[in-house]
Amino acid sequence: MDRHFITRGVKRCSTGRFLLWLAPWVAMLLFGLYCAGLCLVKGLNQTNMDNRFAFGLWIFLDLTVIALGAGAFFTGFLVYILKIDALKSVINSAVVIGLVCYSGAVCILAVDVGQPLRAWFTFWYPNVHSMLTEVTFCISCYLMVLFIEYLPIALKNRKLRDVPSLLVFEHEMHKVMYVLAGVGTFLSFFHQGSLGGLYGVLRGRPFAFREGLGIWPTTFFLFILSAAAVGPSFILLTTWMVQKITKKRLVRPGTLQLLGRISGLMLAVYVLLKTVDTIVWINRTSPGSGFPAEQFYAWKPFGVWILFAEIGLFGIVPAIVLLAPKLRARTGWLVSAAAMASIGVALNRFVQTVQTLSVPTLSFDKFMTYSPSWQETGTFLAVVAYGVLVYSFSFRYFRVFPEERELAIEAAQPDDEPALVGRY
Amino acid sequence: MTSANGNNKNKRYGMTIDVDRCTGCGACMVACAVENNVPPAHEGATERKGITWIRVFKVDNGEDYPGKRTAFVPVLCQQCGEDTPCVHVCPQQAVDVDPATGIVGQMPERCLGCRYCMAACPYHARYFNWWDPAWPVGMEKTLNPDVAPRMRGVVEKCNFCHGRWHAAKQRAAAAGKKEIQPGDYVPACVEACPAGAIRFGDLNDPAGEVARGAKNPASFRLLEKLHTEPKIYYSSKRDWVRRIADAPRPPMGKENLRG
Numbered sequence: 268m269d270r271h272f273i274t275r276g277v278k279r280c281s282t283g284r285f286l287l288w289l290a291p292w293v294a295m296l297l298f299g300l301y302c303a304g305l306c307l308v309k310g311l312n313q314t315n316m317d318n319r320f321a322f323g324l325w326i327f328l329d330l331t332v333i334a335l336g337a338g339a340f341f342t343g344f345l346v347y348i349l350k351i352d353a354l355k356s357v358i359n360s361a362v363v364i365g366l367v368c369y370s371g372a373v374c375i376l377a378v379d380v381g382q383p384l385r386a387w388f389t390f391w392y393p394n395v396h397s398m399l400t401e402v403t404f405c406i407s408c409y410l411m412v413l414f415i416e417y418l419p420i421a422l423k424n425r426k427l428r429d430v431p432s433l434l435v436f437e438h439e440m441h442k443v444m445y446v447l448a449g450v451g452t453f454l455s456f457f458h459q460g461s462l463g464g465l466y467g468v469l470r471g472r473p474f475a476f477r478e479g480l481g482i483w484p485t486t487f488f489l490f491i492l493s494a495a496a497v498g499p500s501f502i503l504l505t506t507w508m509v510q511k512i513t514k515k516r517l518v519r520p521g522t523l524q525l526l527g528r529i530s531g532l533m534l535a536v537y538v539l540l541k542t543v544d545t546i547v548w549i550n551r552t553s554p555g556s557g558f559p560a561e562q563f564y565a566w567k568p569f570g571v572w573i574l575f576a577e578i579g580l581f582g583i584v585p586a587i588v589l590l591a592p593k594l595r596a597r598t599g600w601l602v603s604a605a606a607m608a609s610i611g612v613a614l615n616r617f618v619q620t621v622q623t624l625s626v627p628t629l630s631f632d633k634f635m636t637y638s639p640s641w642q643e644t645g646t647f648l649a650v651v652a653y654g655v656l657v658y659s660f661s662f663r664y665f666r667v668f669p670e671e672r673e674l675a676i677e678a679a680q681p682d683d684e685p686a687l688v689g690r691y
Numbered sequence: 692m693t694s695a696n697g698n699n700k701n702k703r704y705g706m707t708i709d710v711d712r713c714t715g716c717g718a719c720m721v722a723c724a725v726e727n728n729v730p731p732a733h734e735g736a737t738e739r740k741g742i743t744w745i746r747v748f749k750v751d752n753g754e755d756y757p758g759k760r761t762a763f764v765p766v767l768c769q770q771c772g773e774d775t776p777c778v779h780v781c782p783q784q785a786v787d788v789d790p791a792t793g794i795v796g797q798m799p800e801r802c803l804g805c806r807y808c809m810a811a812c813p814y815h816a817r818y819f820n821w822w823d824p825a826w827p828v829g830m831e832k833t834l835n836p837d838v839a840p841r842m843r844g845v846v847e848k849c850n851f852c853h854g855r856w857h858a859a860k861q862r863a864a865a866a867g868k869k870e871i872q873p874g875d876y877v878p879a880c881v882e883a884c885p886a887g888a889i890r891f892g893d894l895n896d897p898a899g900e901v902a903r904g905a906k907n908p909a910s911f912r913l914l915e916k917l918h919t920e921p922k923i924y925y926s927s928k929r930d931w932v933r934r935i936a937d938a939p940r941p942p943m944g945k946e947n948l949r950g
């Protein structure tokens with residue numbers, strides 16, 4: 268039925284099967300929209316957040332999906348600025364993932380604030396000292412960049428290419444893609460950093476507070492590094508998953524290995540600096556605020572294990588696997604390490620958001636617990652469903668993986684060795 | 692700004708709270724709620740979702756009978772004076788410090804309800820309006836006309852009864868005075884405390900009761916090492932009470948402080 272919209276030379280499932288795939292995600296989206304509607308109409312009393320747990324599931328997941336979506340800016344930087352052409356085969360996918368992650372995060376934020384209609388106040392009365400102002404400005408601008416970057420991908424649709432003016436427009440867009448990649452990298456650097464700074468500047472929360480390098484706390488830089496590390500890993504993971512689900516070769520194995528290698532390199536740098544930062548925090552920053560650091564880990568269930576899990580199990584281990592050529596060459600190891608790196612960064616965001624609020628600051632206060640309500644969970648599921656739907660439509664109707672057609676031809680001629688295998 | 696007689700023209704309003712005098716009666720909490728049009732808690736509100744601009748905590752020394760001792764600690768916005776944590780995080784300048792009074796103000800009309808200030812406050816003295824404010828039928832007639840009720844989705848907190856400050860300014864102006872005289876402006880909690888445990892005044896007035904009380908060797912401020920320079924000074928002659936100012940101690944073995 269929709270075959271005229273599908274790119275020439277690639278195979279897609281039947282419309283019926285595609286609709287069947289969409290059905291549960293649409294159901295999840297509708298349920299999530301109902302939950303979000305409840306929160307907007309009845310208020311945030313629908314959530315399990317409270318005066319002590321002022322931030323909850325949404326902020327944790329916002330920070331996580333934005334870190335995972337960092338592959339868009341970092342891959343754009345690698346392809347357009349550093350000219351690593353081997354990654355061109357995943358750049359479109361990275362843009363789609365980035366768009367989904369960022370737009371989803373912005374939608375959740377709109378539900379998360381008590382007065383969403385006042386969001387424009389941040390632009391009208393900006394407090395230049397607030398990290399949240401920096402986040403709002405950079406995310407808004409970068410989301411626009413992502414929309415513009417997404418346009419040429421959408422305009423490559425077979426039907427849309429029949430319209431001459433759109434074809435010219437798409438061609439012209441490619442000329443400015445280098446500028447957009449540069450702008451996107453700049454904006455992303457700042458908002459990934461300012462998301463880290465959100466908690467790092469909280470002097471009243473010694474668990475999260477970090478000393479500054481220049482005007483920014485160290486978490487500003489650690490968030491940039493961790494996002495740059497996990498972005499390629501998440502692209503690797505999603506590409507692998509799409510290949511598994513569609514049972515198609517979409518990129519050459521060497522591309523995934525290259526993504527893994529870049530991710531491993533960034534992860535190693537991040538883990539090293541995170542370790543130094545933690546040592547400084549334990550020995551200087553935290554005691555200087557009157558809070559011996561070890562006491563933060565005496566509140567169960569958040570023991571020292573969480574620190575070791577974050578830095579060791581989900582930091583050093585995946586970094587080693589991704590940096591070791593022999594291990595990286597095995598898909599199982601590669602994908603597992605990418606998943607571990609992603610979990611590690613998610614754990615870091617969990618620690619920054621949830622653990623920070625759960626440890627008491629006043630001596631007569633208690634350890635706080637929180638579990639999200641079904642309305643909060645449902646609203647987040649809407650973002651997941653929205654992401655899957657946007658990606659599914661993009662994959663079906665646009666050339667998300669430019670090498671797919673070539674690889675399909677190569678697969679038909681098994682004697683031809685893929686050029687990039689084993690190079691990375 | 693300093694005047695010719697050496698007095699600082701800018702006020703720095705603060706409080707002293709004598710913990711040894713506080714009986715935990717809660718009159719300050721009631722007076723505060725009535726004065727500032729804080730609505731009765733919604734039926735769905737939990738201990739952590741209610742609004743209490745001032746809240747009295749019960750603490751004890753962690754010992755069992757007969758050594759057990761208790762005290763009551765009223766906690767309100769500590770009116771931080773240095774690099775105020777909530778002020779610099781607010782993305783749209785809905786929180787500010789009035790240089791003329793030192794009072795940390797909150798503008799609910801501009802508040803986005805992002806609650807970043809609540810995460811930033813180490814004293815947990817900020818409250819979010821989780822529900823629309825509502826009063827039982829007839830009770831709305833008791834509302835204070837000088838204070839605007841806050842809507843759902845915004846943050847609020849103690850502002851040293853700002854409505855009273857405005858009223859005192861107007862009275863002073865009507866009487867031809869340029870400044871509010873000590874005693875003309877007193878927050879509701881101070882007025883209501885039957886034990887006289889809470890005192891209020893200008894910390895810049897060295898002869899004033901509050902400035903002198905702040906220099907009392909028995910006085911302390913909560914979490915002083917955070918260097919937020921709170922303008923609420925507590926005092927107690929008991930060592931274990933003064934230790935409530937320090938960081939919490941996790942439950943390793945026996946607790947020595949319980950809230």
